[in-house]
Structures are given as structure tokens and as C-alpha cells.
Amino acid sequence: MSDAHTPPIKVGLFVTCLADMFRPEVAFATVKLLEQAGCSVDVPDTQTCCGQPAFNSGDNQTSRDIARQTIKAFDGYRYVVGPSGSCIGMLHHYPELFTEDDPWKARAEDLKARAFEITSFLVDELGFSGIQSRFNGRITYHDSCSGLRELGIKQQPRQLLAEIDGVEMHEMQEAETCCGFGGTFCVKYPDISNRMVSNKTEFAADSGAETLVGGDLGCLLNMAGKLKREGREIDVRHVVELLADMTDNAAIGEADYDLGKAI
Amino acid sequence: MQIKSPEFKQSARIALQDENLQKALGNLKAGFPGKRAAAVARMPEFEELRDQARDLKNHILEHLDLYLEEFEARVVENGGQVHWCRTSEDARKTILQICREQDAKTVTKGKSMVTEEINLNEYLEENGVRPVETDLGEYILQLRGDHPSHIIAPAIHLNLEDVSEAFHEHHKRPKSDDPAELMAEAREMLRKQFVAADVGITGANFLVAETGSTIIVTNEGNGDLTQTLPKTHIVVSSIEKVVPTLEDMSLFLRLLARSATGQEYSVYNTLSSGNRRPDDQDGPENFHVVLVDNGRSDMVGTQFQEMLRCIRCSACMNHCPVYGSVGGHSYGWVYPGPMGSVLTPQMIGIEKAGLLPNASTFCGKCEEVCPVRIPLPKLMRHWREKEFEKHLSPKAVRWGLGGWAFFAKRPGLYRLMSASASRFMRLLGGKKGKVSSLPMAAGWTDHRDMPVPTGKTFMQQWKARQKQESK
The missing domain is CATH 3.40.50.10420 (NagB/RpiA/CoA transferase-like)
Structure with missing residues (x-):
């Protein structure tokens, strides 16, 4: 934590495409949390996507081009932090794209060591426990696959959520089972994806929670879209919205957006 | 045995509608994973x-x-x-x-x-x-x-x-x-x-x-x-x-x-x-x-060598949400599930089995339970690389990917693209917060609503905020 004597920790925000386009509030909430934890936040404007669509489609040349671009964009930052286990997990894959004799390999390793998903950054790296937020209601948490299995994110968001006044955690069955989003999987195999997300919304409803919370917008858009289609009365929010006390706006896929209010 | 792997998508659709099969798969999911977890805990x-x-x-x-x-x-x-x-x-x-x-x-x-x-x-x-x-x-x-x-x-x-x-x-x-x-x-x-x-x-x-x-x-x-x-x-x-x-x-x-x-x-x-x-x-x-x-x-000495560690325990398929949804026959040949999606292309050829390594969300559950720690998602991804190199993936996928890559490699253009896509979706969704039908994303909207952007892109809003602060 910073005070008058310690300089702020210099963090580059990895915005992620989905937060940038679908839910800017998530990126703003991430900035707010980082600032509360004593960081100064920059948003390098040469960043785009992490490259995962290319990587998972077997297009390594494009993945490498994007990896170099991202590495350059975040040169000089002590940390790179983003509100997604999946995109940050992709940054952790960058070293696999370069051969041992390629100078980019070391730079990719260096980026990997500095790249963190927001909840694990706050808990594991900073030991932060200064959440100032109030949220009245029963929530349940979906563990997104990449964060859980590639970055070991499980207790970090729960630990931070427990600091919020008024929150009541109701774990759902199979919280660790994939929601069926899977990037392009959900449009390549819509029927299978639909079955998987239907199982998920069923479990979320059974948990008795009023709000479904998670750390990856891909999964959250998928589950929110299904819940709305099924007419279920469960809100869906990114974990940082609750942690940063930014829940006045409508939940994901809900009506009555006051455009631009999130600033 | 006749190879039906190229029909994976159609077979899966039929399997999802098959009530008898779904009932049987329910038994599988209720049985093996819980029993494994208990045995491991002991x-x-x-x-x-x-x-x-x-x-x-x-x-x-x-x-x-x-x-x-x-x-x-x-x-x-x-x-x-x-x-x-x-x-x-x-x-x-x-x-x-x-x-x-x-x-x-x-x-x-x-x-x-x-x-x-x-x-x-x-x-x-x-x-x-x-x-x-x-x-x-x-x-x-x-x-x-x-x-x-x-x-x-x-x-x-x-x-x-x-x-x-x-x-x-x-x-x-x-x-x-x-x-x-x-x-x-x-x-x-x-x-x-x-x-x-x-x-x-x-x-x-x-x-x-x-x-x-x-x-x-x-x-x-x-x-x-x-x-x-x-x-x-x-x-x-x-x-x-x-x-x-x-x-x-x-x-x-x-x-x-x-x-x-x-x-x-x-x-x-x-x-x-x-x-x-x-x-x-x-x-x-x-x-x-x-x-x-x-x-x-x-396979020895190649990037697929790790697959040869497999001891045929079936943990990967028992825990796979895709296998659990469509069953083993959908995979169209002898070995189903994640291990099959890696082994089948090797044995019958990637040309005939190309869909299988794609039929995964890469959730990683298979690797999590594999007793010999085979990195199954990584190996499936290697098959996708082969597929990409051989131009086997469908044209629509390759063109879509190419178009996306063009913008993703040009940050300035990417900003413009996401800003206009955001605007377009906001116009469609209006104040409802979602759209229920998007022809170019029918795979999504056939089954679920599409939440629409809540405002201008973060990058646009962030720039505006920076400008405000510097005044």
C-alpha cells in the first residue's frame, strides 16, 4: 500500500476486448481497485487483443505478431493487470510461441512474470485487504476455466468478496464446470455449448443466489444471455464491480442503461 | 469400423436430442467423477x-x-x-x-x-x-x-x-x-x-x-x-x-x-x-x-509423444463436459473424449478427424484429472496448428480469423472497429440491454440473448476522462 513515502506501483492495465467493448465499467472498476491498492494505472493505447482467437485456432504466426505487439505495449510497467483469467492466461502462453534462440522468448517470459489477473494480483501479489464496498444480497461464484486451471484462481475472489458488507455467498453445484463459452466454441458448436450453459444456469438458480458473479466477461455474457433467454431473475456481474462498489448500473444484459454513466 | 468423425457436429446434435442417451449419460456423470474424487481424497x-x-x-x-x-x-x-x-x-x-x-x-x-x-x-x-x-x-x-x-x-x-x-x-x-x-x-x-x-x-x-x-x-x-x-x-x-x-x-x-x-x-x-x-x-x-x-x-519424438503416456483410465472422458453432453459415439471412431480427440487424428489422419480437436472449450478439466498428466488441451491445439497449416479449417473460419487479425495487428484501426461495432450493437439493442436475434451470430442468439455494450468503448471513455483531467 502506498502512503506519502512510497511511490505508487506502476501498473499497465490490460483492458481486454470484451471489457473494452461490452462492459467498460469492468475496466473502470479494475482501475479503481488498483488505485485503492496504491497503484498508478496507465492504459497503453497500442494494446489490442491478447491473441487467443488465433492461438486456439492454430494460427501461430498471427499469435506471435500479436504477442510481440503486446510485449512492446507493456514495456516498462512493473505489472500488467487485467480483469480476465482467460486473457491474462493467454499472456502466460506467449513464451511457448518463441524458440529458445529467439530474443523474444526472454521478453515473453518477462511479461509472463509481470502479468496478473486482478483478484490474484490484489491477494497474491499485494496482500491487499482494503475492500470498501457494500452489496446486499446472495451471490454465487462461477470459476472460469482458464483462471482456475491455468492461473490457480479459486480462493482469491472469494476472499475479497467476503470483505464486502452485506454479501452472502451461496456456492453452486459444479462451480468449476465449464459454462460452454470456450471462445469460438460457442458459435462453432452452438448445440453443445447450449447444453453446457443450460446446465450452468440450472445450478446457478438452484443455489438460491440473486447474483451470479465471475471473473471473465466471456463466460458472464454467455451465462447472462442464457439466463435472460430463460427468463430467470438472476443478475450477472463481474467480480470487480462488486469489489469496487460499482453496482448502481444495470447488471449484464439488463435494461435501462444510462449510456456513459459508468465514467 | 466405419469412420464417422467428420460427421461429429451432426451426430452431436442428434445425441443431444436422444432422451435415452441423455438419461444414460446422466448416470455416468453422477457416478465416476464423484467416486474418483473420493478415492483421491483417501x-x-x-x-x-x-x-x-x-x-x-x-x-x-x-x-x-x-x-x-x-x-x-x-x-x-x-x-x-x-x-x-x-x-x-x-x-x-x-x-x-x-x-x-x-x-x-x-x-x-x-x-x-x-x-x-x-x-x-x-x-x-x-x-x-x-x-x-x-x-x-x-x-x-x-x-x-x-x-x-x-x-x-x-x-x-x-x-x-x-x-x-x-x-x-x-x-x-x-x-x-x-x-x-x-x-x-x-x-x-x-x-x-x-x-x-x-x-x-x-x-x-x-x-x-x-x-x-x-x-x-x-x-x-x-x-x-x-x-x-x-x-x-x-x-x-x-x-x-x-x-x-x-x-x-x-x-x-x-x-x-x-x-x-x-x-x-x-x-x-x-x-x-x-x-x-x-x-x-x-x-x-x-x-x-x-x-x-x-x-x-x-509419435515418438514429436510434439504428440506425451499422448503415449495414456493408460486408458477414461478419467478425461468421465470429466469432459463435451463428452458428457454428446456421448462417445458422436466422436465417430474407436477412442472418444479428449484422449480420442488427440489419438484419432494420428491414427485415421487429420483430414478425416479434424473436427475432433476443435470440439473442446479447452476448459482443462481433462488435464486436471489425467493420472499421467497429459496436457490434452495443448495436444489438441497442436492438431489445430496442423489443420491451420494444411488449410483444413472451413473457409468462413479462416476468413473470419484473417479479417480479425488484420485489425488486431493495427491498434488504431482496431479502436475504430470496436467503437463502431459497439455503436452498432447499442443501436440494435437500444435501451433493452440485449438483442435476441443477430443474423451474423445466429449460433449465439438461437439459444441465448446477446447483451449489448453499455456505452462507448472503454478506450473512448478513458481518453475523454484523461482529457478532462488534464484541463
Whole structure:
């Protein structure tokens, strides 16, 4: 934590495409949390996507081009932090794209060591426990696959959520089972994806929670879209919205957006 | 077996609508994962054993030739014979030749996926030898003219009524829906076959180099009767099953049953070390081991070598949400689930199996439970690389990806693109917060709503905020 004597920790925000386009509030909430934890936040404007669509489609040349671009964009930052286990997990894959004799390999390793998903950054790296937020209601948490299995994110968001006044955690069955989003999987195999997300919304409803919370917008858009289609009365929010006390706006896929209010 | 992997998508759609199959898959999901978790929880050293098993398999694969030759030498010392078969066809011909030497009419078979892989049953039938499956699940499938949909629970796609129906039709007995009665009926039918058989064929879970032994791990005891009663025992095994010592074998046995069914040990762990000796009370007079390569040695030294660590426990498919939704037959060939999606392209060619490595969300659950820590998502991704290099992915996918990459590599243009896409979706969604139909994303909106952006992009808003602050 910073005070008058310690300089702020210099963090580059990895915005992620989905937060940038679908839910800017998530990126703003991430900035707010980082600032509360004593960081100064920059948003390098040469960043785009992490490259995962290319990587998972077997297009390594494009993945490498994007990896170099991202590495350059975040040169000089002590940390790179983003509100997604999946995109940050992709940054952790960058070293696999370069051969041992390629100078980019070391730079990719260096980026990997500095790249963190927001909840694990706050808990594991900073030991932060200064959440100032109030949220009245029963929530349940979906563990997104990449964060859980590639970055070991499980207790970090729960630990931070427990600091919020008024929150009541109701774990759902199979919280660790994939929601069926899977990037392009959900449009390549819509029927299978639909079955998987239907199982998920069923479990979320059974948990008795009023709000479904998670750390990856891909999964959250998928589950929110299904819940709305099924007419279920469960809100869906990114974990940082609750942690940063930014829940006045409508939940994901809900009506009555006051455009631009999130600033 | 006819290859239907290219039809994966259509087969999956049909499977999702099949209520009978869905009910059966429900049983699978309610059973295996919970039992495995309980077995693992009872064994504190489980994770450490997985590391040991991974390392040992890696060592074996580095010295595969050495251990296989040692195994062969011991089998011959024990009085048996080893047959090296490069292809499925070599293996089929070798097995038929042994059957012909014995003038065999009936062959009993223990459960073996490798004999499915080489399409043995059909070949034997065509050549006048009658194979009789003796594993209960395999027996049911044979009566129905069906194939396994799972590597250790081959008839997992069926329900009690299906079995009852098949037995009634083929055994010509009154219909029963009592599992114990049905089991007794199958046992009665199979006893006669065990005695009548001229040759018994089994697979092998492991081959032990130091003793020349093969081992089968079963729960029904059918394998023991298959290999003990006939005059000739043929073991059909793929080459990567060799382990150096009996002690090494025990390491894998400790992992195998726990990962597969959640048992600490399977009911029968039966070792075969050569043919009957003069003092033995029973056992076969002739002992043959047919070693099947079928593309495996081509994997050694490549990025797919790690797949050869597989011990066929089925944990990956038991825990796979895609397998759990569509069942094993949708995968269209012998090996289903995540392990099948890596193995099938190697064996039948990426051109025919290309859809399988794509049928995964890369959720990573398979890797999490694999007892020998095979990085299955990574290996599926390697197949996607091959597919991309060979231009096998659908045009729409390649063009879509190309278009996206063009923008993703140009940050300025990317900003403009996302800002206008955001605006477009906000116009469509209005104040409803979502759209329920988007023709260019029908795969999404057929089943769920699409939440729309809540405002201008973050990058636009952030810039505006920076400007405000600097004033």
C-alpha cells in the first residue's frame, strides 16, 4: 500500500476486448481497485487483443505478431493487470510461441512474470485487504476455466468478496464446470455449448443466489444471455464491480442503461 | 469400423436430442467423477504418484525399443511368442493365422480397445472364425451389433431397458428387467462359450519387461476364463504399454483404478507369464503376444509423444463436459473424449478427424484429472496448428480469423472497429440491454440473448476522462 513515502506501483492495465467493448465499467472498476491498492494505472493505447482467437485456432504466426505487439505495449510497467483469467492466461502462453534462440522468448517470459489477473494480483501479489464496498444480497461464484486451471484462481475472489458488507455467498453445484463459452466454441458448436450453459444456469438458480458473479466477461455474457433467454431473475456481474462498489448500473444484459454513466 | 468423425457436429446434435442417451449419460456423470474424487481424497500421496508416473512414462518412451526387446526376450524364455505388427492389417492377419493354426471355430474375447482399433471382430467373422465378447458390456454390444462408446464402460450409452430388450430377442427367454437376473442369464450363456472356445484373446493393461508378463485389470473375471481355458491365449497390445518392472506396474495400478472407477484396486488383476508349465494345473498351451504399432512409433519424438503416456483410465472422458453432453459415439471412431480427440487424428489422419480437436472449450478439466498428466488441451491445439497449416479449417473460419487479425495487428484501426461495432450493437439493442436475434451470430442468439455494450468503448471513455483531467 502506498502512503506519502512510497511511490505508487506502476501498473499497465490490460483492458481486454470484451471489457473494452461490452462492459467498460469492468475496466473502470479494475482501475479503481488498483488505485485503492496504491497503484498508478496507465492504459497503453497500442494494446489490442491478447491473441487467443488465433492461438486456439492454430494460427501461430498471427499469435506471435500479436504477442510481440503486446510485449512492446507493456514495456516498462512493473505489472500488467487485467480483469480476465482467460486473457491474462493467454499472456502466460506467449513464451511457448518463441524458440529458445529467439530474443523474444526472454521478453515473453518477462511479461509472463509481470502479468496478473486482478483478484490474484490484489491477494497474491499485494496482500491487499482494503475492500470498501457494500452489496446486499446472495451471490454465487462461477470459476472460469482458464483462471482456475491455468492461473490457480479459486480462493482469491472469494476472499475479497467476503470483505464486502452485506454479501452472502451461496456456492453452486459444479462451480468449476465449464459454462460452454470456450471462445469460438460457442458459435462453432452452438448445440453443445447450449447444453453446457443450460446446465450452468440450472445450478446457478438452484443455489438460491440473486447474483451470479465471475471473473471473465466471456463466460458472464454467455451465462447472462442464457439466463435472460430463460427468463430467470438472476443478475450477472463481474467480480470487480462488486469489489469496487460499482453496482448502481444495470447488471449484464439488463435494461435501462444510462449510456456513459459508468465514467 | 466405419469412420464417422467428420460427421461429429451432426451426430452431436442428434445425441443431444436422444432422451435415452441423455438419461444414460446422466448416470455416468453422477457416478465416476464423484467416486474418483473420493478415492483421491483417501490417498494423500496421489498427486506425487501422478508426477512419478509421468516421469516414468517419459523415461520408458525414451527407451521404448529397449524395453520392448527385453519384454520379447522374457516372453520367449517363458515359452511364448511375440509378433511385431506395424499396421492394423498386419495385426489382423497375424491373429487370424494363429487361429487357423489351431483350426479355431470359436474365439472368446476379453475387453480390448486395441482389437476395436484394428477392427478384429469383423475380420475374424469374414474369415469363418466366430468371436464371442465376454465382457458384459461388450457382450451386450455384440448382440446389438453396436460398438463401445466409452473405453472402460463400453455400453454406458445404454439403459437397463435396452439390455433387457437385447437379451429377450437373442436369448429367446422371457423378458426380465431385474439386473441380477439379466447378469445370471449372460453368465449362463457365456459359460458354454468359455468351454467351447479354441482361442482366447485378451488385451493388456501393461507389459512387464523384466518378467515377460502381461496383465489385465478387470471387474468381472471374464478375462481370466478367456485366457485360462482355451488351448491358445493371444494377448493383443499396443507398444506403449510396456513398463520396466513389476514394481513400476504397481505404481500405475495404484493410479489406474482410482482414476477410472474410484476403486482402490480393480477386482481382478491377472498376470500371464507364458504358457502352461509341466507342473501347472491349468493355462494355455500356446501363448502369443501381438504387439501393435499402428502409428504410435511415428509419435515418438514429436510434439504428440506425451499422448503415449495414456493408460486408458477414461478419467478425461468421465470429466469432459463435451463428452458428457454428446456421448462417445458422436466422436465417430474407436477412442472418444479428449484422449480420442488427440489419438484419432494420428491414427485415421487429420483430414478425416479434424473436427475432433476443435470440439473442446479447452476448459482443462481433462488435464486436471489425467493420472499421467497429459496436457490434452495443448495436444489438441497442436492438431489445430496442423489443420491451420494444411488449410483444413472451413473457409468462413479462416476468413473470419484473417479479417480479425488484420485489425488486431493495427491498434488504431482496431479502436475504430470496436467503437463502431459497439455503436452498432447499442443501436440494435437500444435501451433493452440485449438483442435476441443477430443474423451474423445466429449460433449465439438461437439459444441465448446477446447483451449489448453499455456505452462507448472503454478506450473512448478513458481518453475523454484523461482529457478532462488534464484541463
